[in-house]
Every structure is written in C-alpha cells, then in structure tokens.
Amino acid sequence: MKTRTKFVIGGAVILAVIVALSVQELQKMTVFFYTPAEVLASPAEFEEKTIRIGALVEQGSVDWNAQAIQLSFNITEDGENSINVIYAGVKPDLFREGQGVVVEGKMNGPRFEARQLLVKHSEEYTIETDHKKSKEEYYKSIMSQ
Amino acid sequence: MDKMKKIIIYLEWGSILGLTFCVIWIFLILPIESSQGFPQKIMYLHVPTFIATYLAFFVVFAFSIAYLWKRDLMFDQIAKVSAEVGLIFCALLLVTGAIWGRPTWGTYWVWDARLTTTLLLFLIFMGYFLLRMSVSDRDKEARLASVLGIIGCLDIPIIHKSVEWWRTLHQPSTLFKVESGKASPSIPQELLNPLLASIIVILVFYLYLLILRFQSEKRKEELNQLITETQF
Incomplete structure (x- = not known):
C-alpha cells in the first residue's frame, strides 16, 4: 500500500469518528x-x-x-x-x-x-483569612488519613 | 540571524526562570483554597494551558487567512508551527483537566459539552497534520491546510461558550466572569496574581516554542530547496 493511501485512509477514519462523535454528542450534550x-x-x-x-x-x-x-x-x-x-x-x-x-x-x-x-464544583474560589493556620490544618488532615 | 538567536535565548531563560518562580510561589507561599484544597493548584497549569491553546489556534486562524490572501508560504509555515505547538498545549489541557477532574468531580472524563468540544479540537488538528502529510505539492498542501485550519479554529468560540450554552459538568469561567457588564473574576486577588503570572510565563513559553520551531521549519524548507536544485 502506498504511503499516501495510508494517510488518506487514516484521515478518513479520523474524520468519520469526528462526525459520528459530534452528531451523537451534540444531541446528548444539550x-x-x-x-x-x-x-x-x-x-x-x-x-x-x-x-x-x-x-x-x-x-x-x-x-x-x-x-x-x-x-x-x-x-x-x-x-x-x-x-x-x-x-x-x-x-x-x-x-x-x-x-x-x-x-x-x-x-x-x-x-x-x-x-x-x-x-x-463552583467557579468561585475562596481562601481562609488565617492562611497559616488553615494551611497547617490542611496538611495535618492529609497526614492523618 | 544573530538577533533571532538572542531573542530565543531570552525567551528560553525567561520561561525557565518564570516557571521556577511560579512553582515556588504556588506550592510554598500560596494559601490553600478552602473548598477544594490542594487539587486547586493544578488550576495554575490548566488555565494558562487553555489560554495558550486559544492563542496558538488564533495564530493558525489569522495566518491561514493571510496565506489564502497573499499566497506567501511564510504565512503557511507560521500557521503550521503554531498548530503544532497548539496541539501540544491542547493535549496538555486535556491531561491536566483529567487530573483535576479526578479528585474534584470524581471522574477523569465525562462527555459534557466543554470536554467533548475540546477533544474535537484536538482531533481536528490531528487530521490537519495527516492532511499536510498526505499532499506532496507544497502549494496545494498550504491551500488545503489553510482551509481546514480556518474551519478547525471555529471550534474555539464554541469551546469557550459551551459552558453557557449547554448544561455541563464543567464550571463556568472564573477568569472571564462578567457581572453587570464589568469583568469580575470570582477568585481572591491573592490566588489571582500567581494565575496571571503563570499565564504570562506559559505565553512566553509558547512564543519560545513557536519561534524555535519556525526557525527549524525555515531551514528544512531551505534544505529541501537545495536538494531539488542539485537534483537537476
């Protein structure tokens, strides 16, 4: 098989997957x-x-x-x-x-x-006002698990 | 040529030092985010990566149009190398997203609109390079690739708006949040500053990869030219 034919087949397969995925998912993802x-x-x-x-x-x-x-x-x-x-x-x-x-x-x-x-999870991020304490507590909670 | 070399070295050291600086800032100095805890830190790679992806494919879009208009092969070279770098960033985007998704959502992957359209972008540009490889005529390759490049980049606005148009698992944008006509990112300043810093660093890194790759691409074409000339 010529290299070019291989690429054309490969491209066609990828394109087919793209189209199939889009059609299927566009219906579901709404x-x-x-x-x-x-x-x-x-x-x-x-x-x-x-x-x-x-x-x-x-x-x-x-x-x-x-x-x-x-x-x-x-x-x-x-x-x-x-x-x-x-x-x-x-x-x-x-x-x-x-x-x-x-x-x-x-x-x-x-x-x-x-x-x-x-x-x-939400797109809102917050931090505790007492950073040092919250950081220490966080690491402690991980270690104790 | 020497000037170009200098710029490359500056960009190289800029990204190395910048990345080191950001890693120290993010992991040693920054407070822990209250709702997610430690996994939130991958945001500092995930968000810059998506901005670099957007930029890389916007460059593809702009230079594909420029090529079709002026028919200058240099424009096509820029579009090609930007697509290469963009594809790497897109892969990184999918991987960091999966790593972030596991501890927060509870899954690496879901077929929601944001993730699916991002994967689509990745697949389109995989096809873009297959197309380039399959055409032997240089001008024809540039023409076809430009058209596919332009069409492929139309996925970018869809990706960006997907979280607003459809119900998704992925949360809406934090950075580009707009409230009553004003930009108001929903993240405290203390967490936002390193994010902006990492975005700048990743963009410097993108520029570095782009220029480096463009130089090698130019030399490759020069070499090809010489080979064809000596054959006759």
Missing part, C-alpha cells in the same frame, strides 16, 4: 443532565432509562451508612422538587450539603438509584 423538576414532571418518560440528574444536595438530608457503604441524600434545585438518591459507594471528597452534584443511574419508583456520583 441535556448532559436533567433537573429534578423535569424528571418529576414526566416520570413515565424517564422510567427504566439511564439518565443523569443535576441539582444541589439538600441541607440535612445526607445519611451515610458506613457499614453498608451506602449514601442516601435528597437533591433539589428549587427546594420544592426533591428526589431521594441512593448511592452504593464512598463519599467523594468534595461532597457536602448544599453542593452541586450530578448523579447517573435509574429511577426506581420514587427513588433514584445512582451508579455514579459526580460533584459539580
């Missing part, structure tokens, strides 16, 4: 995640389907069962439409109440069984 309100509004549509839901972790709803390694919490965006999420796995480092999360999984009745739990 809805990378649904909101709880959208899911609750039409439960029949989302039943038995693997979906992602993005919202905030509701204050005071987190229940961590260390024995069973099971995490249960409610997610909501507006405080009214809330969904209970069950996740069998450890808590991510940045997981806390009020934090934005994206969960992937299926609805099972009124509950959402998450297969994956992603933390959506």
Whole structure:
C-alpha cells in the first residue's frame, strides 16, 4: 500500500469518528443532565432509562451508612422538587450539603438509584483569612488519613 | 540571524526562570483554597494551558487567512508551527483537566459539552497534520491546510461558550466572569496574581516554542530547496 493511501485512509477514519462523535454528542450534550423538576414532571418518560440528574444536595438530608457503604441524600434545585438518591459507594471528597452534584443511574419508583456520583464544583474560589493556620490544618488532615 | 538567536535565548531563560518562580510561589507561599484544597493548584497549569491553546489556534486562524490572501508560504509555515505547538498545549489541557477532574468531580472524563468540544479540537488538528502529510505539492498542501485550519479554529468560540450554552459538568469561567457588564473574576486577588503570572510565563513559553520551531521549519524548507536544485 502506498504511503499516501495510508494517510488518506487514516484521515478518513479520523474524520468519520469526528462526525459520528459530534452528531451523537451534540444531541446528548444539550441535556448532559436533567433537573429534578423535569424528571418529576414526566416520570413515565424517564422510567427504566439511564439518565443523569443535576441539582444541589439538600441541607440535612445526607445519611451515610458506613457499614453498608451506602449514601442516601435528597437533591433539589428549587427546594420544592426533591428526589431521594441512593448511592452504593464512598463519599467523594468534595461532597457536602448544599453542593452541586450530578448523579447517573435509574429511577426506581420514587427513588433514584445512582451508579455514579459526580460533584459539580463552583467557579468561585475562596481562601481562609488565617492562611497559616488553615494551611497547617490542611496538611495535618492529609497526614492523618 | 544573530538577533533571532538572542531573542530565543531570552525567551528560553525567561520561561525557565518564570516557571521556577511560579512553582515556588504556588506550592510554598500560596494559601490553600478552602473548598477544594490542594487539587486547586493544578488550576495554575490548566488555565494558562487553555489560554495558550486559544492563542496558538488564533495564530493558525489569522495566518491561514493571510496565506489564502497573499499566497506567501511564510504565512503557511507560521500557521503550521503554531498548530503544532497548539496541539501540544491542547493535549496538555486535556491531561491536566483529567487530573483535576479526578479528585474534584470524581471522574477523569465525562462527555459534557466543554470536554467533548475540546477533544474535537484536538482531533481536528490531528487530521490537519495527516492532511499536510498526505499532499506532496507544497502549494496545494498550504491551500488545503489553510482551509481546514480556518474551519478547525471555529471550534474555539464554541469551546469557550459551551459552558453557557449547554448544561455541563464543567464550571463556568472564573477568569472571564462578567457581572453587570464589568469583568469580575470570582477568585481572591491573592490566588489571582500567581494565575496571571503563570499565564504570562506559559505565553512566553509558547512564543519560545513557536519561534524555535519556525526557525527549524525555515531551514528544512531551505534544505529541501537545495536538494531539488542539485537534483537537476
């Protein structure tokens, strides 16, 4: 095979992958995640389907069962439409109440069984006023783990 | 020629000293960010890398248009070497993003709009070099590559706006945040200063790689010219 033919074939394969990815992803990525309100509004549509839901972790709803390694919490965006999420796995480092999360999984009745739990971190960055102390405490917390 | 050599040496030492200075500043002096902790520090590589990527492909865009307009092969050479450097920065951008994503998001990769369009840019410019390699006629290569270069760079504004147009896992821009018509980066000054410093250093590094690569590219073409001349 001539070198040139090889390059043409290689280029065609890459181009095909690009087009396939774009078409497939452009459809999906407009809805990378649904909101709880959208899911609750039409439960029949989302039943038995693997979906992602993005919202905030509701204050005071987190229940961590260390024995069973099971995490249960409610997610909501507006405080009214809330969904209970069950996740069998450890808590991510940045997981806390009020934090934005994206969960992937299926609805099972009124509950959402998450297969994956992603933390959506904010674009806002802050520092403690007492730098030296916070730095020392941070390193100490890492060492003790 | 000697003047060029001098500029290259200045840029080289500028990037070496600048990088050392930034590393010391970021790892030894800077306070820890409160919500993310230590992983936030990769921001000082990730953000400058995306700015260098944008700039590199903007240079490709501008010089591709310039080539199509003036048909001067030097413009095509600049576009080509900038695309090479840009591709390296784009790869670095994807890798640093993945490293940052693991401890914060909990995953190396998701198919959200920001990440997918960035990968698309990388793939387009992989194709760009395949295209260049597959055409033997120099003028035809420059013409085709310019067209693909221009089209490929149209992905940049899409990448930049993706976090606003679609729901993504990736957070919106911190640095280019605009509130009521005014630029207001949502990061304290103390964390912002080293970020600006690293952006300048990485841009110096980009310029260094660009000029260095341009020099070698020019010599390669001169050599090719000599070879074709001596064959006849």
